[in-house]
Amino acid sequence: MPTSIRFVGGNDLIARFDKTTRQFTLTQGNVVMAKGYDRFLPSPDGDKKIYAYSRDGRAATWTLPVNWSDVADVDLYELTDSGRAFVDRIAVVNGTVTYTFGKATPYVMLPGGSSDYMAGAVNRALGQVVSASSSSGTDIAANAVDGNLNTKWTPTGQESWFEIDFGRETTANRAVLSEVGNHIGSYAIEYWNGTEWQAAYSGSAVGNQATNAFPEFRSSKVRLHILSSSQAPSIAEFQLYADRNLALAAKASASSNDNNDFSYSSYLVGEAAGNFTYRYDVQASRAMDGAMGSYWSASRESNGAWLQAEFKDIVKIDRVVLSEEGNNVSSFQLQKWDGKSWSTVHEGTTIGSLREIDMKKFSATKIRLLIAASDADPKIREFKIYEKGNALAGSLMWSPDSRISATNVGGDEPSLGLDPCEPRIHDRLSGL
Ligand SMILES: [Ca+2]
Numbered sequence: 191m192p193t194s195i196r197f198v199g200g201n202d203l204i205a206r207f208d209k210t211t212r213q214f215t216l217t218q219g220n221v222v223m224a225k226g227y228d229r230f231l232p233s234p235d236g237d238k239k240i241y242a243y244s245r246d247g248r249a250a251t252w253t254l255p256v257n258w259s260d261v262a263d264v265d266l267y268e269l270t271d272s273g274r275a276f277v278d279r280i281a282v283v284n285g286t287v288t289y290t291f292g293k294a295t296p297y298v299m300l301p302g303g304s305s306d307y308m309a310g311a312v313n314r315a316l317g318q319v320v321s322a323s324s325s326s327g328t329d330i331a332a333n334a335v336d337g338n339l340n341t342k343w344t345p346t347g348q349e350s351w352f353e354i355d356f357g358r359e360t361t362a363n364r365a366v367l368s369e370v371g372n373h374i375g376s377y378a379i380e381y382w383n384g385t386e387w388q389a390a391y392s393g394s395a396v397g398n399q400a401t402n403a404f405p406e407f408r409s410s411k412v413r414l415h416i417l418s419s420s421q422a423p424s425i426a427e428f429q430l431y432a433d434r435n436l437a438l439a440a441k442a443s444a445s446s447n448d449n450n451d452f453s454y455s456s457y458l459v460g461e462a463a464g465n466f467t468y469r470y471d472v473q474a475s476r477a478m479d480g481a482m483g484s485y486w487s488a489s490r491e492s493n494g495a496w497l498q499a500e501f502k503d504i505v506k507i508d509r510v511v512l513s514e515e516g517n518n519v520s521s522f523q524l525q526k527w528d529g530k531s532w533s534t535v536h537e538g539t540t541i542g543s544l545r546e547i548d549m550k551k552f553s554a555t556k557i558r559l560l561i562a563a564s565d566a567d568p569k570i571r572e573f574k575i576y577e578k579g580n581a582l583a584g585s586l587m588w589s590p591d592s593r594i595s596a597t598n599v600g601g602d603e604p605s606l607g608l609d610p611c612e613p614r615i616h617d618r619l620s621g622l
């Protein structure tokens with residue numbers, strides 16, 4: 191039996207510890223403020239602010255406090271060392287919000303579009319702790335992240351590096367470099383993957399300004415590695431951003447999917463045992479959930495299958511990143527919908543584990559991936575859509591029904607560790 195402690199005379203706080211599952215919960219009224227290693231803490235001063243944190247980065251549904259009853263959507267910001275960084279706008283459904291928080295990442299939630307809204311992408315490198323292979327005189331490494339184009343870092347050697355240590359994990363998918371002069375011949379933007387430095391981007395010249403988009407990574411350390419230079423280079427500024435993946439807020443649909451339902455009796459931890467129906471879940475939204483563990487699969491459509499992202503309003507797009515499960519696609523097109531008809535904005539052949547496509551910026555209300563030819567049913571892990579430089583809540587559409595794709599039939603709410611939305615569950619299930 192769980193042990194419960196009620197704080198009488200206070201604010202109806204109930205702390206509960208289940209000795210079997212060793213899970214701690216803290217509730218106040220109908221608001222769960224702590225569950226296991228996840229936190230959802232309304233500001234104690236009554237302000238409409240909620241601090242959220244998940245040690246393991248789990249998907250969960252949280253009930254908002256009663257004084258949020260007039261709030262239709264919430265804006266989620268990551269709390270970075272250089273300020274709030276907008277992450278997403280989440281629709282409130284029946285007084286709850288559902289989200290997969292990043293692992294060990296602090297967030298704050300505010301009512302959607304509130305006056306406290308902080309517009310603009312946050313340069314995550316600004317003012318961070320840096321070190322370098324070498325420095326000349328007063329041209330120290332910190333000058334490369336001080337936000338001032340008139341100060342610079344100059345190493346003494348030609349092959350050099352400077353490193354940012356965030357002290358915790360951060361997300362990035364774009365860097366902007368500014369060199370004094372134009373001496374750099376080759377360089378890499380690298381991140382520490384826990385074992386070694388890994389290149390996120392490799393480039394040649396930098397010059398006045400170079401914008402480099404690369405597949406998103408999360409790491410606590412990033413470095414600029416200058417591999418060759420005609421003379422000692424000088425870096426005026428190194429900026430690091432996380433552009434938002436527009437597909438996360440788009441409505442996903444497809445020409446077909448290979449879903450199947452099945453049921454099983456589960457032995458869930460604690461008292462939350464029951465029978466559950468899971469879907470062998472390869473619907474369209476699985477290619478737009480930001481998780482590499484899940485994918486969309488067409489059903490018996492080798493040629494002509496399509497996967498579509500629809501936005502609430504017009505969005506601007508200049509970059510798409512595709513990841514395929516396997517390597518079956520041999521011909522594809524990206525098409526935009528202008529309100530009347532589809533037109534092709536990019537044609538490609540194979541996709542494989544990673545295909546980055548940078549395009550001239552265009553506007554659209556829908557974009558689709560049309561698979562003209564594939565050796566087998568195409569399976570797309572991620573269809574990521576960006577406007578470089580856009581970290582804002584723009585034209586969003588949140589469609590919970592298209593995202594929460596496993597259903598819980600009977601029994602209590604599944605525990606967080608077995609949340610059917612969690613990609614790992616999908617991995618496990620798809621092996622059955
Ligand atoms: Ca500077």
Ligand SMILES: [Ca+2]
Pocket residue numbers: 476477478479480481482483484485571572
């Ligand atoms: Ca996915």
